[in-house]
Amino acid sequence: MFKLRTLAMLAAPIGVVLIASSCDRQPGAVAPGIGKPLAHFQPGNFVCVPVKITGGGRIDYPPEQAEKNPPASHEYETFGAHVMGSGQQDANGVCLADKGALEWVDHRPEMEVNGHPLNLHATEVTFAEVATDASCTDGAVHWGGKLRVQNTGQSDLDFEVWDCDNGEPGRNDGFAISVPAIDYAVQCFTVTPADPTCYLTGGNRQFHPTH
Amino acid sequence: MNIDNFRRAVLIVGLALPMSWTAGSVAAQTARSYGVKVSTPTINQTASSAVLPPGGDMVTNSGQSIVVGSLVTAQDAFAIVTGDADATDGSNAVSSATLGAVSLLSGLITADGVVAVASSTIGGNATGSDAEGSSLANLVVNGESVSYPAPNTWMALPGVGYVVLNEQIPTGDGVTTSGITVNMIHVVLLDALTGVQTGEIIIGSASSAVGN
Numbered sequence: 001m002f003k004l005r006t007l008a009m010l011a012a013p014i015g016v017v018l019i020a021s022s023c024d025r026q027p028g029a030v031a032p033g034i035g036k037p038l039a040h041f042q043p044g045n046f047v048c049v050p051v052k053i054t055g056g057g058r059i060d061y062p063p064e065q066a067e068k069n070p071p072a073s074h075e076y077e078t079f080g081a082h083v084m085g086s087g088q089q090d091a092n093g094v095c096l097a098d099k100g101a102l103e104w105v106d107h108r109p110e111m112e113v114n115g116h117p118l119n120l121h122a123t124e125v126t127f128a129e130v131a132t133d134a135s136c137t138d139g140a141v142h143w144g145g146k147l148r149v150q151n152t153g154q155s156d157l158d159f160e161v162w163d164c165d166n167g168e169p170g171r172n173d174g175f176a177i178s179v180p181a182i183d184y185a186v187q188c189f190t191v192t193p194a195d196p197t198c199y200l201t202g203g204n205r206q207f208h209p210t211h
Numbered sequence: 212m213n214i215d216n217f218r219r220a221v222l223i224v225g226l227a228l229p230m231s232w233t234a235g236s237v238a239a240q241t242a243r244s245y246g247v248k249v250s251t252p253t254i255n256q257t258a259s260s261a262v263l264p265p266g267g268d269m270v271t272n273s274g275q276s277i278v279v280g281s282l283v284t285a286q287d288a289f290a291i292v293t294g295d296a297d298a299t300d301g302s303n304a305v306s307s308a309t310l311g312a313v314s315l316l317s318g319l320i321t322a323d324g325v326v327a328v329a330s331s332t333i334g335g336n337a338t339g340s341d342a343e344g345s346s347l348a349n350l351v352v353n354g355e356s357v358s359y360p361a362p363n364t365w366m367a368l369p370g371v372g373y374v375v376l377n378e379q380i381p382t383g384d385g386v387t388t389s390g391i392t393v394n395m396i397h398v399v400l401l402d403a404l405t406g407v408q409t410g411e412i413i414i415g416s417a418s419s420a421v422g423n
Contacts, residue, residue: 033311054267054295058328059343071348074324078307078344080269080293105289105309107324115310116275116287125288168337169361170330202344203307204326208300 036201041142041162042194046129048095050087050210053141053163054079056103057203058112058171064188066171066199076201077186079175081161083143085128086171097143100125102161104177107188113151123155135194136164136174140205147179157181163205166193170204173197238296238334240267241390244306244327244417246288247401249279251400251410259288261302269293282412287311295417303335304419307344308395313414314400316371322414327395329417333388340391340419342379349393350376355422372401372408382420390420 060069060076066194069075083100102122111118126145134140144160157179164174174197178185187196215335246259258277270292277285287310294304310325328344342362350357352366352374360376367373375397382390386422395415 018318052295053291055303055330056291056293056307057330058271058307058326068344068346069323071326071346073297074348077324078289078291078309078326078328080271080291080305080307082269082293082295092409099294103291105291107309107311117289119273119289121271169330169339169341169343170332171343200344202326202330202342203305204303204330204332205304206295206297206301206332208295208297208301 008076023155026033028162029037029073041134041140043081045133046095046142048085049130050085050088050142051128051130051139052082052084052208053139053165053205054082054208055170055186055203057200058207059186061186061198062189064190064198065179066191066201068201073105074109076108077104077106081163081175083125083128083141085143094127095129097125097128097145100128100143100145102147102159113149116151118184119150120147120159121150122159134164134202135166136207137167137210138165140194141207141210149182154182162187162194162197165195165207168204170200171202173200173205175200175205208211212377215350236297238302239422240294240296240302240304240331240420242292242294242304242306242329242419244290244292244308244329246274246290246308246310246415247277247279247283248416249282249410251282252280254280258285259270259290259308261290261292261306263292263294263306267293267295270421281317283313283315285310285313285414294334294421296421297421299335301332301419302423303330303332304421305330305404306417306419308415308417309345310415311394315396315412317412319368319371320352320374320396320398322350322396325395325415325418327415329391329419331389331391331419332419333421333423338385338389340383340389341382342391342393342417344379345395345417347376350375368398370403372399374398377387383422387419388422390418392416392418394404
């Protein structure tokens, strides 16, 4: 155990140097323009730096509030989502994501497909950029990629999310999603930790400035 | 792995990891959720189960229609677990289990929506776990409508046993470890003559735990 610990302690600084050197700061990068410009997440107010944000939970939308809707209304969404990027840009200036995942379930009766909750599943996460002016104390990330509608098999649909870690507890955090091809969006602009995100009514988002 | 073993694993992770490293800290996280679990002398079944693997990431599972003999029917079960172990920026684990309409014991207990959410965080600015976001919709127990059951609400089921609603079981010491298990409907089956436990049914279970 002692040798292992010693080896780890010697290797750790080397690893930090290697990771840091591979994640040079590249400000000014932008994501693909698949959504509308939005307050607090304005294009141009992003930086392409190493980033990771993790977690999941529940949102009660609509209405745009931080409280749970009556359970019998079934007006809520549940999700898990994470993304990691090393701050690298492609030739078009897109801030690339290294990996990520999104599972989204909309339980609203009006969103059901063939009698079952709408279920969105990311097949690819392509970009992740850190928002510099979002009202999120710990960090905010705009990220997205491609997803599949599990209910119908529709695939290769662009999606983007706005992801806000507003400290603890998790109910201060925010999350929003848009899938333009199916005219689907869960976004809150009136009562929100940071436009266009909706307050979490359960769960937690955690921003990791280093990785 | 049943829920007791999972709780033991959470405890071991919480206790063993800090003790095994003195020169630095090791972050750890666990998360598990499932829609339905039935344990009786003749049935041992867990449906729509997701378990976070070592190292984090995300796992999901779902089932549109679950039938376990005459004990349980459930619709649209989704299990999602996610988390990350990060000694620098803080670790988190979040799990959820959701179901549509459920019926237990031939309609003795019914609900048309179940949500279990467990969330744990450690490091950064806070350490803690909670079951925020958990809920039961249109719950009826033995003919009685039950709205917004408080954590660990106990109700007798004559001739069957008892049920614990919104069961919340904290784990960890709150300093170096923190965790919670929430079981939205937990039926304990008892022998009518001896009172000995003969089995259990759990609907909507979410667990999360972190250690640093």
